[in-house]
Amino acid sequence: MSVNRVVTMKNRMAELEKLTGDVGSFLEEHAVPSAAALTAALALEEIITNIVKYGYDDNSEHVIAVSLELQPERLVLQVSDDGHAFDPLSAPAPDTKQPLEERRIGGLGLHLVRQMAEAVEYRRVANRNIQEVRISLASPCKAARPNEGCT
């Protein structure tokens, strides 16, 4: 048994706040634990910011669609856009060991999503990029250390 919702926005940063607000309300209505809801908000902010800033080769209006599927043990997010083909999984992991003076932020957002999600997948279907992010509803403590007691 799963619950589904689709929300859309245009490729304008100003629309991101409303979309993440709508998603947040949906997750709250269905009693999704706050850790998973925050991870979902992070995934949407990072992925959609990347699409709006770097995904298009023109200045036209485009639609970005987000589908949510709430399964018993996980939340599945699918973000779909008609920008140029971009596989976020092909981007190199950022160097998180550089000293303060040399540190850059580029690539860090998608790195965070990859690390915090249960799984991230990419596919190109009929001129659309589809990024799928699966987020566990278990507490992060249990997900990271299943054999230890969690508080």
Place this chain on the structure above:
Amino acid sequence: MEITVRNEQQALVVAVVGRLDGMTTPEFDRQSSAWVKPGQRLVLDLSQLNYISSAGLRSILALGKQMKAAGGALGLSGLSGLVEEVISLSGFNTILPIYSDVASALKSV
């Protein structure tokens, strides 16, 4: 996001409450430029911050670089939940000192 600034033990303690994301970082950046002074000790109290994205990390990194260039010191305190996870996964805990609370930060920063 709400920001409150107070002076404590000759240091600036800045509490950031709520969300530090792409929407709120312009306001954070606008206020933070005033905190950078030669030799300034600054503690960012993040105990009531419940969300940070890479946009927020970018702002904290920029502040850390400015503080260092000014010969000041920046520490982060009170991280929990998603904020603690994001700071750790991004390796920020290796470039900025992290403290459990403001009191212990004030002893070291």
